[in-house]
Amino acid sequence: MPTELAAHASSTPFAGSAPAATAGSGSAPFAGSETAGRLQRVIGDLASELPQLELRVPSVETREYAVDASTRTRLANLDLGPAVAFPVSAEEVQAVVRAAARHGVAVVPRGAGSGLAGGATADQEQLVVSTERLNRIVEVSPLDEVAVVEPGVINADLNRHLEPYGLFYAPDPASWDISSIGGNIATNAGGLRCAKYGVTRESILALDVVLADGSLVHVGHRSIKGVTGLDLVSVFVGSEGILGIVVAATVRLRPVPVARRTVSAFFESTAAGADALSAITRSTVRPSVVELFDSRTLENIDQHTGSTLTARGGALLLIELDGYGIDEQSADLRAALEAVGGLVTEESVEDGEALWELRRSGRGFDPAEWFAGGDIAVPKSRIPEMFAHFPVVEERFGVTIGAVAHAGDGNLHPIVTLRMPEGADPSVVPPQLHDAASALAQFALELGGTVSGEHGIGSSKLDLAALELSDRNRAAQHAIKRALDPAALFNPGKAI
CATH class of the missing domain: 3.30.43.10 (Uridine Diphospho-n-acetylenolpyruvylglucosamine Reductase, domain 2)
Incomplete structure (x- = not known):
């Protein structure tokens, strides 16, 4: 999972x-x-x-x-x-x-x-x-580096289809093998490669959308550039189905890099790992993926998979490099990370794949614990402050917090857990779990971040969205909603 x-x-x-x-x-x-x-x-x-x-x-x-x-x-x-x-x-x-x-x-x-x-x-x-049966890959144009797909196409299936063309679709949420392109568009999904290739919005050129009156509109351009009219593609991407139903998307493709390499860097502590991120930013290397595992996450993965990550250190930066000059990139990255105390390894293909699989599916959950998760994001320079704030929230609410982060773009996925007392009803979640998660979101806002980096607001985080969006901002968004869906029939009670 x-x-x-x-x-x-x-x-x-x-x-x-x-x-x-x-x-x-x-x-x-x-x-x-x-x-x-x-x-x-x-x-x-x-x-x-x-x-x-x-x-x-x-x-x-x-x-x-x-x-x-x-x-x-x-x-x-x-x-x-x-x-x-x-x-x-x-x-x-x-x-x-x-x-x-x-x-x-x-x-x-x-x-x-x-x-x-x-x-x-x-x-x-x-x-x-x-939209699960709207699952056709309508067209692949290698010379234009675009594909036209229906919303039910699974992210991983699209990339498998593109392999013979030497192209790939860059957005890769952790759920890439089960999530659909339409769902990725609905939440402006991010994923691991955001550090270099951006989130879903950066890979969507045009959309065909069914509006609330049943009309079909085309927004955007097949060309990379295009400024005619307002940027309605960006309005629909991330709108969580409240404005229309996407029935086709023209997506931007990239050449498969000539080389990829996984580099791991272990550090003594979470703080040391988080502080090391600035060394990557100051270097000339621009990795495609930078993932930070804190100490609690490494312990959790070892417990649930039998891995031995904690034997190598107290925090892990898992990095993917790609493109030409891979040896030079790797050497520069090694120098930057070793200078700040990292134990750096250029992983073999097999070991690298195993580490990425642990990133995607290694965390597990104790049935004797309540838990809540999130997807806050902060400017990447503030990541160390975000991790340093975890103990403050833990002490305040009596919970435990661990996180893995898309550290290349400042997106953290904290998990808040609380041990169930003997005889407790698992379905009755204590309020401090929600309160602790909200406190993390509030602190992210104080650091110039957001309450949702890529999962969306949906119906579960409307209270947090209210913390971030001003009254005037929300009024403007509701006006757009009324213009496209005056009877408020599309996905009511979600997003805004």
């Missing part, structure tokens, strides 16, 4: 195959409220207009579509899931959205369900529009 995914799998952060059913197959097994009646009418309309569309009515079997990776613990308390539509074309998405708009039914766009902020949660009176 990818690290960030595992970090949220059994608690709310900060705060299957269901039987197919045509709409005309009989009465739906859900309550007879006014909203439910509207949903039944939508289902009836779609059965007539799109008899080929797979549409599942609210049922026990659709409960998986009520949650995402961060809210799976809610399944135990759900009797029914939402209605779910599985369109296979942009035209079917348009028809579904138009039917929902006619009857005032809320629509929840959903990708692979790997989100970590409750962004794709839905109830039994809402209609989930799953």
